[in-house]
Amino acid sequence: MDRIRIIGGNPLNGTIPISGAKNAALPLMIAGLLTPETLILDNVPRLADVAQLQRILGNHGVDITAVGKRVGDGKYQGQTLQISAADIIDTTAPYELVSRMRASFWVIAPLLARMHAAKVSLPGGCAIGTRPVDLLIMALEKLGAEIAIDGGYVVAKAHGGLRGGHIDFPKVTVGGTHVALMAATLAKGTTLITNAACEPEVSDLAECLIKMGARITGAGTARIEVEGIDRLHGARHTVLPDRIEAGTYAIATAMTGGDVQLEGARAELLQSALDVLKEAGAEISVNADGIRVRRNGNGIRPVQVATAPFPGFPTDLQAQLMALMVRAQGSSAITETIFENRFMHVQELARFGARISLDGETARIEGISTLRGAPVMATDLRASVSLVIAGLAAEGETMVNRVYHLDRGFERLEEKLKACGAAIERISD
Structure with missing residues (x-):
């Protein structure tokens, strides 16, 4: 199993190209099930989750062709996927595929909308709380679906097709909004979605669906x-840049010091995180090529932050910010309001010498001046990169184990950091 070895202490200087957003690419790929014509997606990141979803879609009979430059061939660009679901041969998504990635459960929406039937395993993915699918099921039921749970599978039918309805989410859910949007495009009549998620990835999906002929307002x-229609057609769409990746490298720069240009990043997608970094002492400037992040020798200032749905501070940057606050000059507090059980990185950060105490949903961090490198274990996708950030600033060697979590969400992580001066390498046993 691969590990990542880091020798800390080097500031980051240079340019990091920001990849397409994983959290946008996955629902966009799934949307390809809605039409028998070809959907072309540009700027798709090369990630384990993307490859896994390709296998899941292939199980349904979807033909996917990947084109574009290989990694390392000149200037970075994501891959282009040509997705053709002309013939859906199977409406079942089996446990052995869905259990590895939670987002794959969303195939239930286009399968139900287009084929009027779906049988999808209850999902897996990162073990950060229960993250139940009850809101997704509720959304489909509001559109007339008949749903039963049988042997760990969600069995859904829509005799005569889905019908428009009013979906009012009791709490904001990105996955639920993705599912509602996709299902409603082919439903008969008009669907109203209230308390919908406002995340940029939802807007990106809606923009692509509109290119495919969907009638959507308010995303x-x-x-x-x-307003539902009978049939969607093919289209071409470019995946928006990954705001979580951009925020992660911005935090890494603030952690180590230095000067990094985040090429292709869009400030409006992560303004709340940039505001927090400014408060912590980083210099942030927006330019024509993206976002520039700098921190000179000045110390890191403590902050008080609570995660919130967009446009608030993203839960997917909470672990990374906590790593930064470990070196702040004073006491910080981070409150997690989105997912329960998302503080599993705390015990691993403690191995660097971090002083963190938990009080319910709030982590209190007492900053220290020096971190010590240590062997650590990744527990989930975002937690794992927080350990990399800590290792970049720690004295001596850090070995991050179970890095398959990183490969699910960060494309060419070591290569991008090494190009900016980090002493980091992947070790394959």
Whole structure:
């Protein structure tokens, strides 16, 4: 199993190209099930989750062709996927595929909308709380689906097709909004989605669906209206840049010091995180090529932050910010409001010498001046990169184990950091 070895202490200087967003690419790929015509997606990141979803879609009979430059061939660009679901041969998504990635459960929406039937295993993915699918099921039921749970599978039917309805989410759910949007595009009549997620990845999916012929208004707000149509057609769409990757490298730069240009990053996608980094002492400037992050020899200032749905501080940057606050000059507090059980990185950060105490949903961090390298274990995708950030600033050697979590969400992590001066390498046993 691969490990990542880091010798800490080097500031980061240079340019890091920001990949396409994993959290946008996955629902966009799934949307390819909605049409028998070809959907072309540009700027798709090369990630383990993307490859896994390709296998899941292939199980349904989807033909996917990947084209574009290979990694390392000149200037970075993501891959282009040509997704053709002309013939859906199977409406079952089996446990052995879905159990590895939670987002794959979302295939239930286009399968139900287009084929009027779906049988999808209850999902797996990162073990950060229960993250139940009850809101996704509720959304489909509001559109007339008949749903039963049988042997660990969600069995859904829509006799005569889905019908428009009013989906009012009791709490903001990105996955639920993705599912509602996709299902509603082919439903008969008008669907109103209220308390919808406003995340940029939801807007990106809606933009692609509109290119495919869908009639959607209000995406990016809490109130989305969808007028169903009989058939969607093919389209070409570019995946938006990954705001979580951009925020992660911005935090890494603040942690180590230095000067890094985040090429292709869009400030409006992560403004709340950039504001927090400014408060912590980083210099942030937006330019035509992306976002520039700098921190000179000045210390890191403590902050008080609570995660929140977009446009608030993203839960997917909480672990990375906590790593940064370990070296702040004073006491910080980070409150997690989105997912329970998302503080599993705390015990691993403690191996660097971090002083963190937990009080319910809040982590209190007493900053220290020096971190010591240590062997650590990744527990989930975002937690694992927080350990890399700590290792970049720690004295001596850090060995990050179970890095398959990183490969699910960060493309060419070691290569991008090494190009900016980090002493980091992957070790394959």
